[in-house]
Amino acid sequence: MTSSDLTRNQQVVLKALSGSNVPLSAYDILDLEQVRDQGLKAPLTIYRALDKLQALELVHRIESLNAFVACDHGPHSEPVGFMSCDRCRKTIELPVGACEDVLRSSAKANGFKLDRITVEVSGRCTDCVEGT
Amino acid sequence: MTSSDLTRNQQVVLKALSGSNVPLSAYDILDLEQVRDQGLKAPLTIYRALDKLQALELVHRIESLNAFVACDHGPHSEPVGFMSCDRCRKTIELPVGACEDVLRSSAKANGFKLDRITVEVSGRCTDCVEGT
C-alpha cells in the first residue's frame, strides 16, 4: 500500500498535517477550513483517517501532546522519538535506536519483553532558547 | 517538605496509588471506595492532589496511559522512565540516564536545548510473556 492508495478522507487529513509546522490534535484538524470544506465534520472521521495513516507510518502520534504530526522521514528503520519546543511547538523527529538498545536490556533485566517505545523530549528550539 | 506534611487530600490520593499495583487514572482514583469515603468527590480535587504529589516526585504521570503511579524509588538522581505490561498493566520504573545522554546530544545537534524527557516502554512482563 502506497500513499497514492489513500482514500479521500485520509488524503485530506494527511495534507492538513503535512501543511502544519506544529503537531495538531484531531479537533485542530477538524477545525481547519481546508478540512471542513472537504466535508469532514465528525471527530470519528478524523480519528479513523489518523488510525490508518499511523498504521502506514505516514503520521505519528505524540502521546505527551495528544497530537499528531506527518512523518517527514519516510519508512523508519529504527524507532522514532520527538523533540518539541515548549514555546513555539516546533517538533522534529529524533531517531532513538540507541535508546532502544539501552531500554531493551534494561527491560530484559527486569523480566520484560519490550515491544513499543515512546520517547518524547521537550525543551527550546534555537529560535526560542532565550526569553519566555 | 516531607511526605508527613501532605494534606489530607494528598495523603488519600497517594495512599490510593501506593496501594495499587497498576497505574490509575484520576477518575479511577475518584471511583475508589477508600477515596470516596474520605469525602473526595470532584475530579479537580484529585487533580490538585496529583499536581502537588508530582511536584514532590512522590507520584509520576505516565503520558501514554493518562495515568499515575506512586514513586517507589524515592528522590531520583536521574530521569525516570516506565515499562508497562500491556496485558496485566504492571508497571515498573526504569532509570533512563543513559537515554538522556543520547537524547541530549541528539537534541543539541538539532539546535534544541533539552528540558524534560519522557520515556515509556510497553511490552510483556514475565507472567504475561506467553498467551494473549
Next chain:
DNA sequence: ACATTGCCTGTTATATCATTACATAACCGG
C-alpha cells in the same frame, strides 16, 4: 488584634480528547 499573604479546598460548569453503536455504501474475489 488586624490586615496581608499564600496555600489549600469546595462547587459548578465547561473544555478537550476519544470511542461505541449502528446503519449504509463501495470494493473485490469467489
Next chain:
DNA sequence: CCGGTTATGTAATGATATAACAGGCAATGT
C-alpha cells in the same frame, strides 16, 4: 450474484482535564 472486508456517515456517549469563583485557614508583619 454472493459474501467478506474496508471505508463512511451520524449520533450519542465516555474519558480526561481545566476554568472560574468563593471561601477557609494558618503564618507573618505591624
